Amino acid sequence: MPGSAPIQGSAAAMNMIAALLEQRTGQQIAANRAWRIETALKPLIRERGLATLDELVAALVVSRTPELSEMVVDALLNQETSFFRDAAVLESIGDAAWEMQAEMPGRRLRLWSAGCSTGQEPLSLAMMFTERESKGQSPPEIIATDVSGAALARARAGRYSQFEIQRGLSVLRMISWFEGSGGEWVANPELVRKVQYRQHNLAGDGPPPGRFDIVLCRNVLLYFSAALRRKVLDTLAAAVRPGGLLVLGAGETVIGLSDHFVPSERFRGLYQAVDPGTPAHSTRLALR
Amino acid sequence: MKTCLVVDDSKVIRKVARHILETLDFQVREAGDGREALDSCLATPPDVILLDWNMPVMSGMDFLRALKDSGLPQRPKVVFCTTENGMAYIRAAIEAGADEYVMKPFDRETLESKLQIVGVA
Ligand SMILES: C[S@@+](CC[C@H](N)C(=O)[O-])C[C@H]1O[C@@H](n2cnc3c(N)ncnc32)[C@H](O)[C@@H]1O
Numbered sequence: 001m002p003g004s005a006p007i008q009g010s011a012a013a014m015n016m017i018a019a020l021l022e023q024r025t026g027q028q029i030a031a032n033r034a035w036r037i038e039t040a041l042k043p044l045i046r047e048r049g050l051a052t053l054d055e056l057v058a059a060l061v062v063s064r065t066p067e068l069s070e071m072v073v074d075a076l077l078n079q080e081t082s083f084f085r086d087a088a089v090l091e092s093i094g095d096a097a098w099e100m101q102a103e104m105p106g107r108r109l110r111l112w113s114a115g116c117s118t119g120q121e122p123l124s125l126a127m128m129f130t131e132r133e134s135k136g137q138s139p140p141e142i143i144a145t146d147v148s149g150a151a152l153a154r155a156r157a158g159r160y161s162q163f164e165i166q167r168g169l170s171v172l173r174m175i176s177w178f179e180g181s182g183g184e185w186v187a188n189p190e191l192v193r194k195v196q197y198r199q200h201n202l203a204g205d206g207p208p209p210g211r212f213d214i215v216l217c218r219n220v221l222l223y224f225s226a227a228l229r230r231k232v233l234d235t236l237a238a239a240v241r242p243g244g245l246l247v248l249g250a251g252e253t254v255i256g257l258s259d260h261f262v263p264s265e266r267f268r269g270l271y272q273a274v275d276p277g278t279p280a281h282s283t284r285l286a287l288r
Numbered sequence: 289m290k291t292c293l294v295v296d297d298s299k300v301i302r303k304v305a306r307h308i309l310e311t312l313d314f315q316v317r318e319a320g321d322g323r324e325a326l327d328s329c330l331a332t333p334p335d336v337i338l339l340d341w342n343m344p345v346m347s348g349m350d351f352l353r354a355l356k357d358s359g360l361p362q363r364p365k366v367v368f369c370t371t372e373n374g375m376a377y378i379r380a381a382i383e384a385g386a387d388e389y390v391m392k393p394f395d396r397e398t399l400e401s402k403l404q405i406v407g408v409a
Contacts, residue, residue: 082397082401087404162373162391162393163395163397163398166390166391166394166398166401166402167397167398167401168401168405170388170405171378171382171386171388171389172382174378175375175378175379175382179375180373180374180375183373
């Protein structure tokens with residue numbers, strides 16, 4: 001039986017796993033992080049009653065269902081996230097939406113959280129916008145997507161561990177929106193219903209239908225090659241309406257990668273969609 | 289440098305909390321029960337208090353009430369830190385004036401996140 005035996009992978013097995021991940025998600029594993037493959041896949045290898053990474057690769061080759069390869073890809077994705085991550089940025093999104101609503105009264109705004117992981121990001125948006133309703137702000141439509149079926153299943157269930165629920169979420173929000181149940185915290189179904197979850201691969205799929213006013217794609221691009229970042233930014237540009245906003249992670253930028261976006265003059269850290277070659281302010285005026 | 293008073297009757301918990309808080313650049317003081325904590329606060333108020341619930345001599349709740357009545361001009365932020373994770377306990381803590389609530393076990397991220405929420409980290 002497998003147990004304490006080291007889960008060593010031959011170079012060929014590692015290459016095949018890395019190629020599978022890149023083919024499915026566009027993510028590349030740098031050579032110096034190849035050890036991550038073994039660590040990340042160890043639980044799956046054990047669970048399947050296998051002994052080594054090579055045996056897992058062999059199982060992948062003969063497996064006729066996509067299920068095992070999906071489990072491998074899910075295990076390799078970094079799904080780190082938290083509620084109200086970069087809280088100040090979320091507040092800016094709320095303020096920007098408020099201004100957009102004033103410019104276009106009567107139209108319901110549309111937001112897309114791309115790479116939403118286990119749902120903390122779109123749920124934070126849903127909580128924030130619901131809280132802002134009392135000040136007269138209308139809640140936008142929120143579409144949230146991820147390539148990982150496992151992450152989406154967790155997001156739809158809205159169940160979080162005690163560690164997850166305490167990251168970024170204030171105790172007041174926790175008790176207003178979640179119910180404790182056997183060590184887990186379950187989101188109020190009404191809150192979960194404010195978000196529409198869909199599976200979507202940024203590396204391969206076109207943008208979801210319709211244009212969005214604000215698109216968040218935070219802490220996703222950093223795992224892609226520069227070439228793929230450009231391509232994904234083109235997809236995001238096609239999804240954002242002119243004058244709409246793009247939000248990236250704290251360490252990410254469009255600079256040098258896309259001329260569809262310029263830093264927003266009004267909201268620090270956010271990017272505004274422009275027609276390449278058109279100054280941002282004229283796009284803004286054209287909207288009215 | 290901000291100061292944090294860790295109030296817990298368990299030496300181990302105080303040690304773990306101290307370690308985490310020091311990596312977050314806090315100056316740490318310790319108290320083993322509510323009474324000690326109150327004396328410490330009245331002598332020099334910290335910026336934030338990490339407060340256990342069940343302690344001998346004076347419980348976290350009794351401490352919180354006493355702190356309220358003590359007339360300190362600027363009340364430190366109070367983060368309850370306890371194994372009690374029922375809604376009734378959490379509500380009672382908030383009603384008694386706690387600013388945040390950490391359910392044990394906690395890790396560095398939990399603590400950092402809660403300290404950010406109360407505005408001291
Ligand atoms: C580090 S998490 C970031 C989650 C959240 N946006 C945040 O900032 O907290 C990155 C997420 O991107 C997803 N992801 C990776 N490659 C993707 C792709 N090609 N298409 C869509 N999502 C992808 C992962 O499954 C993961 O859930």
